[in-house]
Amino acid sequence: MSQAQPSKRVRTRIAPSPTGFLHLGTARTALFSWAYARHFDGDFVLRIEDTDVARSTQASVEQIIASMDWLGLGYDEGPIYQMQRLARYQSVIEQMLAAGTAYHCYSTPEELDALREAQKARGEKTGYDGRWRPAPGKTLPEVPAGVKPVVRFANPQDGEVSWHDLVKGQITIANREIDDLIIQRPPADDAPPGTPGVPTYNFAVVVDDWDMGITHVFRGDEHVNNTPWQINIFNALGAPLPQFGHVPVILGDDGLKLSKRRGAVSVTAYEENGYLPEAMLNYLARLGWSHGDDELFSREQLVEWFDGQHLSRSPAQWDPAKLAWVNAQYIKQTDDLRLAEMAAAQLRRRGIAVLESSPGSQHGVTAAMCALFKDRCSTTVELADWLAMYFAPVQPAEAELAQHVTDAVRPALAALATRLQALAEWDKASIQQAIKETIGEQGLKMPQLAIPVRVLVCGRAQTPSVDAVLSLFDRQVVVERLRNA
Template sequence: MSQRFFSVKGVFVVKIATMSSFQPKTESCQKNCTSGATRKHGLALRIRPQVLECVPLKFCADSGQSLRVIRHSLMKIKTRFAPSPTGYLHVGGARTALYSWLFARNQGGEFVLRIEDTDLERSTQQAIDAIMDGMNWLNLDWDEGPYYQTKRFDRYNTVIDQMLEAGSAYKCYCSKDRLEKLRENQMANGEKPRYDGRCRDSHEHHAENEPCVVRFRNPQEGSVIFDDQIRGPIEFSNQELDDLIIRRTDGAPTYNFCVVIDDWDMEITHVIRGEDHINNTPRQINILKAIGAQVPVYAHVSMILGDDGKKLSKRHGAVGVMQYRDDGYLPEALLNYLVRLGWSHGDQEIFSIDEMKKLFDLDAVSKSASAFNTEKLQWLNHHYINSLAPEYVATHLQWHIEQEKIDTRTGPQLSQLVKLLGERCKTLKEMATSCRYFYEEFDEFDADAAKKHLRPVARQPLEVVRDKLAAMNDWTAESVHHAIQATADELEVGMGKVGMPLRVAVTGAGQSPALDVTVHAIGQTRSVARIEKALAYIANREA
């Protein structure tokens, strides 16, 4: 895979890739690149030795904003979603994935899926499957991957060995007991726990096979400043950062190091992630600089809060993405809701996927936390149930019908059912649990509805409307309506005196969609038979 790297030297941007020889394209490039960039970034040139092109710039490369412009103009935008498979794909992760995906699509770039499974004890295949299921259900497709960090350990260790050779990293032989005592003493003195650098410049001799970790040689002076595209400039003093372990005693590389190499190798230009990663950023930037790699643009998204103002968690009812599928939400509704949890475009609330891709901009993402509101999600879901094509909604409804074990071989098509129940139902699960009478017989009438409407006074209206429905040759909702109206006219009673007993008779309950379309959907034979059943119920009640 081709690799790229931008190093500012004077007024030049150096673009480097994995090649076998170093050949600047012009004499000017050779003068500027070989004299400065190779000395400053020797490690990078050993790993990625050929300069493909040197592009003269017309403005100061020290400006973070200018550098962002450089990247946008010279590099293909590439984002990534990199979850750890230690649990389900929660709504916060889904929003991060959505923002990364939308930014890539908006910029005509690429979106990478990467599974950060370095935590071997907690990572599970079940969690990986849940992540994949969630991404697929949300239709967040990826252009590369999924990559797995556990399959790239050789690559990480190769770079670590090169860093050891270059002096950017060193071996640390401090025992666990020493480090624990160091931590205890620092905390007792009110100091921030951190490694004291004992092995940083040690010349002690150690056996080749003596257990050790490898630490990154973090700069001890200066600051790390990065221009967060959501939060603006953020600065960390290097004195606050200790020498991070990048390889454990068992030879496994650590998370913060793997992330850096992955973003470098995969040519990630924009890292969009949760604000809980802000403190990781200065360490990762220092490692990137040490190996001469390009520092991507960072954008840290604020957390999602529960209704009590605290971070959304299980105690707020926070669940995995697929639980929202199970609860009857459409992916379009959840995506629309998640995109508005921190991003806005004027006062607009409803966004199609195409509109999101066209309008999404990181500069419009708020740095303030957002509160999760289930009622608003339900409102959006109700909107999409009724605005999307019934045939499409029916494909999602089918899963819920199967969970309810409803046999739909007789009765209305599911697309018709969506039209019938869409206005009454906020979720597809609610629709599935309330549609059984369209397809299957019920054993009993709702007790309250029957007590109120299946009384002796209802016998005559039911008999008359039964005869009219049974005699129909043209079974349409309109003809059903005429039969109900004709019965009321013939008996000189209000429509309710006919309609309410008829509704209880054919549905078994006191509520349903419009009666004419409901009776039509249930079907002529089944409707007449159910009226007979209701008449028998009334007769038994009279006896």
Template structure:
């Protein structure tokens, strides 16, 4: 039998990191075992589901590179199927109509709590046949009243729940629309899902869903419930801890490879190894190595991983991800170095792609003012002679290559009999506007001859003006 996993988010918001990790675990398990990975959008909450959220989920999955073999399926397009299954359960006496009002159910639960009992529906319509013809009703599943449900959870181990602890849950609302526990069961059954990997907030739903599957005569999948992700303060991860939506990490300048590598290590390990390529993860991942305890999110660790991937991935791959940030920060790159060359020059100097764009504007855009601190320190009257000398020597260059520029800067220092610092820092401030850049030969070669000489001229005039004052 072919292995089939699924990722089934509800489109009521962005794709959060907990959902992304669940999707990653399901994707890896299917890929490792040569199985199938299905994407299913559980959009039956008509009031809260939005197309914007659907788009955000699809965009997040695409950005992370978690491709699906089937789907996306939408539950709202499968209502006829759910109604057929509800009708089948009714006809077979495995479900029944309940005519309780909301107020009656609330009163029932309040009385139970007052008596120190677990609040639950008491089954008052379970075996009645005196059905009114003028009252609305819901459909409830006839849960077994004795025995136990055993979940051989692939992460948490064996879990037993007595059927006496479970009440008869609603599977269809009074307007006929199906509820979550019914749609999930039908979809897992009809889509041939063999392994359900999901967050452990679903543990309470699992015995109910297993009972419905059994009532339908369906194969029951294996379950693996992944512990939640906590913030670094030990509380459930939320917006107060920073970004929790996957695309926010894209917006903040992280590479998908870094986020994937980080997410897989939140709850899974392979010895002491920290860095994994996608191919390695497919080869090594297994649910047996997942932790049972919650994991804490650590942004510093993610930043460390991001720096690693910025430095070690092929520059062309990083440059492709950089394009979005170039557009987001409205940087015109029609004149200036290719993005691949920019990555080679700057990747080791920054932590994120967003920061890379922020510190690289001088490669593409001219500036009218120098950084005040850098200019005060390095564009002093004493810098006039070195700047004029290096400008003249650079202007004579026919070959504007990194090697040629390097030789000219060294030769100018020798010509003037000064240390490299007397030439290097004024030159850096002159051509970049500030005091930080890659090596000068790289920086000037990427800025280009005409723009470098024009900026040097601007700096020389600035120093002359400063001298006269």
């Protein structure tokens, strides 16, 4: 049964950090957020969390957007950049300072390091001790000269934070387990006077989600520990809470989490490696979500089915073999002209130009090649491996030449080349007849001639039906390769 329509318009978001490529975990989160918004006719927002100025790059932004476009995850608003919203964050900081829900902290990094070491030595949990937190009757330390303060959130000291997670169910954490986190760092020393400080993640994300009216937040479960702080900041601002859904991590072949720093591959790399976007979308959706036993489904079916239920609480295992199988199924179903364009793009990456035999054919012959070979391929890279023999010279392995192209078969190869050169029509039936006449004349069996033909013309001993394969070659290429025996 589908989840009931939410009481207000659904608004979801994806908020990647442009400190590297869009990796698979973030792409899956984007997919879940997009599908949920589309299921309920809501809005999907792209936000770029670029406050890590030292590591953020425009190249990463462009790769993120290209990945979203390739997967077909169209967004209704954005991209919205956090660094363009510093004045808004500063305004909220000032409101919180005035309200007493935030305060300045002048502790130096060295003092905080010493605090943590002392806590460890006593066997205590490490954390900020609130030394600069105002309180009735408390005398604060003297403000040190030359120290730019950070701003800390005055986290509630009593009670607990509780929310019903869309994936994990009820989660409750005591406020005493949470310290007063930094929500704004001072501007750089060389920044012009009046430059706002830079907000930290847990603060900026709350202001952003509040301003953008985000109703549902899907993200990786590494963010579970951030959620209590964020809920408390939402409450301190009097802002409506979104619903949170923390999806389990994706594990690599070694059982460890995929991440930008360990083992992950960019989404665009899968495009380059010959995967179809609809196959990648299908496979990503099944990593941590299911609809009965359905393994293959369209984008439209995903939107119809994805109502936020049936999300797994267990980590998903990345399975390259399963992805290859899914991709192979989509390749089999894909229009041959579209495959021809993708195979041609793969060949261009290798410096091989795809030239059609007839002007204006728009990949027509290449499409016929794709139709012949696509059932044998799990990626368009493999498809290009097959098609390369039509557009570039082949180099048969010496072992296969020695095994199959013997002195005993060379007369038959020469005779076949002469017959093929003389054919009135260059088509499968005519080629088949020429081969039959040659083996009859030479007293051979079909494999004794067909395999050497494959090795010489195609560069490999195994192909689909040899007459079908040869019919897609330029006649002169076939004749010349046979005569080079």
